[in-house]
Ligand SMILES: Nc1ncnc2c1ncn2[C@@H]1O[C@H](COP(=O)(O)OP(=O)(O)OP(=O)(O)O)[C@@H](O)[C@H]1O
Ligand code: SF4
């Protein structure tokens with residue numbers, strides 16, 4: 001049974017990048033919790049701030065202004081020294097990325113890399129660290145792990161490399177795993193295997209997982225709770241079933257409507273939400289989704305003016321907050 005106290009608690013997290021054109025507020029006032037044993041899916045279009053969020057939690061932004069609070073198991077991470085953060089990264093919280101090749105060193109065998117990671121965090125001897133590396137490769141389903149530990153990253157297929165990354169991330173038994181688009185580059189069969197692997201390891205170890213994706217199909221498969229991001233802010237947050245059955249934010253509705261349906265003819269073009277994501281350099285005063293929002297478009301003049309002038313704040317039932325002036329609770333179509 002999962003402990004329901006949040007392992008990760010993020011509050012009012014804001015990340016601003018100074019650029020030559022002015023400050024870019026990539027994420028603004030984010031708040032979410034991830035309890036042990038739960039997976040939070042973070043979903044949103046390209047540029048909505050998903051990766052900036054994950055890097056901020058890991059303390060990996062340099063040169064950005066990061067404010068707010070990120071508490072991991074009772075410890076505040078914002079403001080910690082690099083040294084203290086280095087001690088936590090890998091050991092208490094680990095991250096896997098879309099492209100494993102960019103995170104694996106080409107000149108060292110995968111066994112050496114996992115072993116080194118273990119040695120750094122546990123101070124274990126070479127022999128013990130090597131044994132742990134072989135064990136970790138076996139746990140993620142790599143056949144002949146002893147032999148494969150002696151091979152180099154380029155000798156692995158894309159799916160196998162992603163398994164190596166997961167083995168490396170989990171070798172130090174972290175409490176929190178952040179996966180940023182871990183399966184986007186993989187074909188659908190391998191993608192399904194990797195998602196199953198992450199879910200199995202999560203259940204076995206009671207990990208808290210943050211799964212970042214632009215794909216609602218991935219969210220439906222692995223997430224318990226979902227955070228929908230738009231323009232660096234939370235649009236809607238809900239348990240996964242509620243998000244799919246009663247989406248309350250017009251943007252979430254648009255994302256769901258973009259999913260291919262089983263009864264679509266084969267030549268149906270992919271649906272996308274018309275319009276482009278908002279500028280983060282010079283954000284409009286009202287709701288960031290207003291220029292693309294079908295609910296605002298069919299509203300009264302008074303409603304449209306409100307959407308254009310007043311930024312919506314999160315409100316609604318506990319467990320299903322929505323940032324919209326006219327959310328679609330109680331079956332009203334967004
Ligand atoms: N170092 C930086 N300097 C300036 N702006 C940045 C920087 N890093 C990210 N941004 C901006 O922050 C916004 C959010 O970026 P982020 O990488 O989090 O998007 P994302 O949701 O992960 O998108 P994708 O699905 O394409 O990975 C983007 O507009 C991006 O241009
Ligand atoms: S606040 Fe207005 S523009 Fe924004 S999502 Fe809601 S209805 Fe649409």
Ligand SMILES: [Mg+2]
Pocket residue numbers: 050051052180
């Ligand atoms: Mg990203």
